[in-house]
Amino acid sequence: MSEGIVYQNKDIEFKLFSETYKEKSFEAYGLKLPRIKQVLPTNLPSVAANEKHMDNLFLLEDGTLAAVDYESENSIKNRIKYVNYIGRVMERFYKDTRKIPDIRLIVIYTGDVLRAQSVFEMPCMTLRMEQVFIAELPEEEIYQAAVHKIENGGKLTEQELMQLVILPLAARGVKRKQERIEQIIRLAKRIQQESDQIFVLTGLLVSTDKFISEESAGTIRRLLDMTKVGRMLYEEGMEEGMEKGIEKGIEEGRHKTLQLVGRIFTVLKDEPALTNKEIADKLYCDESDVDTIRKMYP
Numbered sequence: 249m250s251e252g253i254v255y256q257n258k259d260i261e262f263k264l265f266s267e268t269y270k271e272k273s274f275e276a277y278g279l280k281l282p283r284i285k286q287v288l289p290t291n292l293p294s295v296a297a298n299e300k301h302m303d304n305l306f307l308l309e310d311g312t313l314a315a316v317d318y319e320s321e322n323s324i325k326n327r328i329k330y331v332n333y334i335g336r337v338m339e340r341f342y343k344d345t346r347k348i349p350d351i352r353l354i355v356i357y358t359g360d361v362l363r364a365q366s367v368f369e370m371p372c373m374t375l376r377m378e379q380v381f382i383a384e385l386p387e388e389e390i391y392q393a394a395v396h397k398i399e400n401g402g403k404l405t406e407q408e409l410m411q412l413v414i415l416p417l418a419a420r421g422v423k424r425k426q427e428r429i430e431q432i433i434r435l436a437k438r439i440q441q442e443s444d445q446i447f448v449l450t451g452l453l454v455s456t457d458k459f460i461s462e463e464s465a466g467t468i469r470r471l472l473d474m475t476k477v478g479r480m481l482y483e484e485g486m487e488e489g490m491e492k493g494i495e496k497g498i499e500e501g502r503h504k505t506l507q508l509v510g511r512i513f514t515v516l517k518d519e520p521a522l523t524n525k526e527i528a529d530k531l532y533c534d535e536s537d538v539d540t541i542r543k544m545y546p
Contacts, residue, residue: 267509268447269306274314276410277380279354282309302333303454312350313337318417318455319357322364330355330368331375352378356455358417358425359383385411387418391431398438409444413451422459429456429464433471442475508533512541 274281285308290301304316315333319326330353338348355377357364362383368375390411397404404412412435416428432452439445449468453460508531515527524542528535 268443268450272406272410274354274410276407277356277414278384279378279380281314281352281378282312284314285309288313303457305337308352312352313341314352314354316354316356318414318458319355320360320458322357322361326355327368327375330377331373334375354378354380356380356414356417357382359387359420382414382417383420385415385418387415387428390415391428391435395435398435398440401440403441404439404444409447409451412448414455416452416456425456425459426461426464429460433464433467437471446472446475508537509541512538516542 269284269287272284274284284306286306288305288307290303290305302315303318304314306314306316308314315330315337317326317330317333334351334353337351342348353375355364357379359382362381364379366377366379368377390408394404394408394412397408412432415432416425419425419428429452432448436445436448436452439448449472453465453468511531512527512533515522515530519527522530524535524538527538531538
């Protein structure tokens with residue numbers, strides 16, 4: 249697969265993930281934090297060329313940042329990694345705004361870790377972590393409840409969706425995690441609400457990135473491409489690409505489309521009585537775009 253296509257896929261995934269995670273809560277994981285306001289990119293300034301990005305960086309409704317990482321082991325090297333993460337976040341925000349935001353560190357442990365110290369101390373600094381131990385979740389009970397609800401035409405709650413995307417982490421060992429991933433992919437195909445389906449699929453890709461098989465990741469990406477928003481992002485990017493160069497055009501086209509999706513969604517939420525034509529006139533877009541988004545976000 250070419251670098252351009254890989255970049256294109258990652259771009260789609262980030263943008264879909266960003267839209268579906270807005271206003272979600274961490275309460276499903278036992279954390280009482282403000283809701284997510286925005287998903288931020290994790291491509292921070294790096295010290296070493298092979299240094300990995302953190303899994304998620306969220307802006308919360310109270311203005312604080314939440315750096316989130318998924319871990320399958322409790323080790324000192326991870327604490328060192330978190331210190332680097334926090335330093336890079338501080339560096340980027342100070343460079344851009346001349347201010348350092350309040351930052352929370354959330355570590356979500358897989359079923360392989362049952363306990364860990366929440367504080368890492370040295371004479372010169374103290375690192376505090378808000379921890380989630382997925383092993384404590386009733387794994388099979390959550391899965392069966394979701395299956396039952398979907399089979400009976402029900403809509404999953406926010407808590408059920410949030411738990412479903414991290415459910416594979418509850419299993420011990422890579423093999424059992426992979427089996428659960430495949431179960432949830434099959435279940436996601438049967439979710440009727442497209443926005444919920446996108447949420448589960450993108451969330452699954454992010455939370456299981458460190459151990460998901462290439463085959464399962466490919467299946468998820470193909471399913472995302474088949475969604476209405478996925479197709480819109482792809483088609484817009486291709487149109488831009490014909491004029492400006494495939495790689496740059498795909499990036500710019502998808503960005504514009506996602507902005508339009510967000511603007512339409514905001515008007516639908518604030519002024520639900522407006523007709524599709526009135527919204528299209530207001531935003532200078534096609535009526536068919538408004539119709540597509542209205543069907544996705546009733």
